[in-house]
Amino acid sequence: MSEVVKKAKEAKAASFDLMTVPASVKNRALADMAEALCSNTERILHENGIDVANAMNSGKTGAFIDRLTLNEKRIKDMAEGMKAVESLPDPIGETITMWRRPNGLEIGQRRVPIGVIGIIYEARPNVTADAIALCLKSGNAVILRGGSEAVRSNKAISDILAEAAYNAGIPQGSIQFMEDVSREAAMELMRLNGLIDILIPRGGAGLIKTVMEQASVPVIETGVGNCHIYVDGECDQVMAIDIVINAKTQRPGVCNAAETLLVDKALAHEFLPLVIAELKKKGVSVRGCPETLAIVPNCIPATEEDWYTEYLDLIIAVKVVHGLEQAISHINHYGTKHSEAIITTNYFKARSFQEKIDAAAVYVNASTRFTDGFEFGFGAEIGISTQKMHARGPMGLKELTTIKYVIFGNGQVRG
């Protein structure tokens, strides 16, 4: 039996016990786990140092090394994250709705854990701690497959947390870490229907695409965000500039940052010089459509590909559109159904935009940067779903649950 099958079987067996573990035990475990991370800082830093040295030797980029590197502060932040999850309400056990049928059967819809959740991620050790905390609190066993470059860091964190959880009364086997980081083992994991209930890939577009294409286990697609801001002809231009600057520059490397600015033709001559000047002050490179270039000549001409691109960088594509309908068509064609915003003072246009845009989050007069489990008030986030099945938008603890119908009868048979 391969490592992945063995560990998935252990996780599945543990998941049946974990489903009914009360919140008090889960919360004590999370507190102890936070404590264990801090008291094992030296061990984690030692293993992380080896990962970092190896990554440097193999010529990884600065950004990669930065995401991989841990320090005392980052370990403390992971521990704080565990405590934050501890303080959230337990999502399990709620009876969402219950009704009585004419034959006297009572049917209740109850929130229960999913079972075993597989997480496939890249070389970010903090994901290890996050995912373990969220799966545990939602009553799910977890099997983690992290990037090969972080395997020592991830294993140390996972081992420390699994031991602390077990000592606090969490069923043994609930937290599984795959040491085999080969491509073959990942492929095997993606096809373990019956042992793994859902897979959540966390990472770049390439990772997510591979998992979507290769997995037979149900997958939640996360992350890619080609987000737009549409500035309508009727709007508060100062507000529009604030929101465009915030959505593009406050943290350009994340999925809810804006990538394309659409400006109503009615406003373009007045607004474009202002907004582009502000963008350039912030170091943003502008790629414009022909109409944009006619108004603000010193921009780079945009190509068809630009409209599809999630830059994740200080670059923005700018297009002049002929009113609301063209803005909506553009977004529904080129967007990735993540977060879209309209800036307008017109009630009917605001309503129409929210109605017709097909995306997880549709904003009126606010920055797209708010699409986030913490900003939505969920208190935690395992990712942002850009698909329409199961969960859409930020996923917190509730999105790591499923439902079960519990039916109470007194001898009913079907006629």
Next chain:
Amino acid sequence: MSEVVKKAKEAKAASFDLMTVPASVKNRALADMAEALCSNTERILHENGIDVANAMNSGKTGAFIDRLTLNEKRIKDMAEGMKAVESLPDPIGETITMWRRPNGLEIGQRRVPIGVIGIIYEARPNVTADAIALCLKSGNAVILRGGSEAVRSNKAISDILAEAAYNAGIPQGSIQFMEDVSREAAMELMRLNGLIDILIPRGGAGLIKTVMEQASVPVIETGVGNCHIYVDGECDQVMAIDIVINAKTQRPGVCNAAETLLVDKALAHEFLPLVIAELKKKGVSVRGCPETLAIVPNCIPATEEDWYTEYLDLIIAVKVVHGLEQAISHINHYGTKHSEAIITTNYFKARSFQEKIDAAAVYVNASTRFTDGFEFGFGAEIGISTQKMHARGPMGLKELTTIKYVIFGNGQVRG
């Protein structure tokens, strides 16, 4: 461009308009479509006659021919089904919950259509009408790929319904039927991420397995039910016999029929002779474990494979278990997470069974046969989900929707 890509593109384009079509238009369309089915009975029967003749010539079984064959009554039933869907409330547009954040943003969770739903099914023409009605009412475009043996019947039904829908104001292209019933075209359909939002296979275990394994589009797994009845040592034996007989024999060919009977050892000597005599009266063949055979010798010995089998026939596997915990372990190991029942008078055992059994529907003192969208009161059913993502158990109109976050701001940017 292949037929499937062309039709999927048309469906996707139509889906954006269909999302905002009001209930009044959808309901008028459904009424007209019901009418059109009835007034085109002759045309449908003509096409169906050719399908049936072809199926007979190629030596299909009687059960197959029965499922394929239409008559006036069956067409009238399809039309009645359309009218029943017309009378259901529109699931679209409900704001499920809405809250205000400390920064003043108001975040609403709104129920919206999924977009384009692909239905892959076998040679049952009534599925064509059902699926079209449910997708239309829930605001989704649909692309249908039915079994090759019913292609003429399905095409006639689909053409008639699409025309009536269009004339009533439904966007053209909302209802698509694949005339190319080759395996290659089905494979292509299953991998059209971006055009098809979800796939629902309806049919036998083989069809569902193929779709689960081959699709990259998100799939809802439906249908397979290896359902159990556990008769506890403390129970009303008359009720237990009624429920076992109902769950096994009232309609043995469906997924919510019982396949295995588990009997508590404490009761086995008294109960097994009674229940097996009743089962045999109904023509049920019994396959027993060694302990069952020791009590009722004239049964067939059950093999390990029997515990895994969904017979869909007048056959039942019977096993003596040593109490509740062994019953739960058996069900969680061999079951398909569909519908499971305990017959008991003991409050604590009832609670424990509902808590620990991992299935879509967990019954106390009622027949498993109630797992059904109509019996649950949903008024319609597109299938029964046995997976944990998105929907679990009977799927009605709500399960054909997703959510969208609508966010109302007044200039908020992220700090």
